[in-house]
Amino acid sequence: MQSNTSRCLNTASPWSWRLALAGLVAVAAFLRLYHLETPSMWWDEIIVPLTARFPLAYILDFSRHCEMHPPLYHFCVKLVETVGLSDASLRLPSAACGIILVYAAWRGLTRLYGDAESGL
Numbered sequence: 001m002q003s004n005t006s007r008c009l010n011t012a013s014p015w016s017w018r019l020a021l022a023g024l025v026a027v028a029a030f031l032r033l034y035h036l037e038t039p040s041m042w043w044d045e046i047i048v049p050l051t052a053r054f055p056l057a058y059i060l061d062f063s064r065h066c067e068m069h070p071p072l073y074h075f076c077v078k079l080v081e082t083v084g085l086s087d088a089s090l091r092l093p094s095a096a097c098g099i100i101l102v103y104a105a106w107r108g109l110t111r112l113y114g115d116a117e118s119g120l
Helices: 004-010 014-033 043-052 056-065 071-080 087-113
Strands: none
Touching (some): 014 087, 043 056, 071 087
16 A cells, blocks of 8 residues: 555656756755855865966866866866956856756656656
């Protein structure tokens, strides 16, 4: 015999899962974007925009020998620098990836277990 909880979960419409996922992503976005500029940048965050100002060949060489971040991260920061050099704009690529990762984790778990309930 099924419990009341499992019957309720099995009858949930696809829209309720989408709404729950949208709420989860919205909470993740709020947590990552709220006070994005505080605290001020750390030393490793300051090195990234300084490195991104160099030519692409130098960035590749520097990333291979000295840097802990992959070269693609520097290229993303190079693109963001065209918008501005505030702390928030430089942290935005990492925050955006963190928000996208919440959705990607849900998709992966949904595919792995076969239903939206397991993804949440």
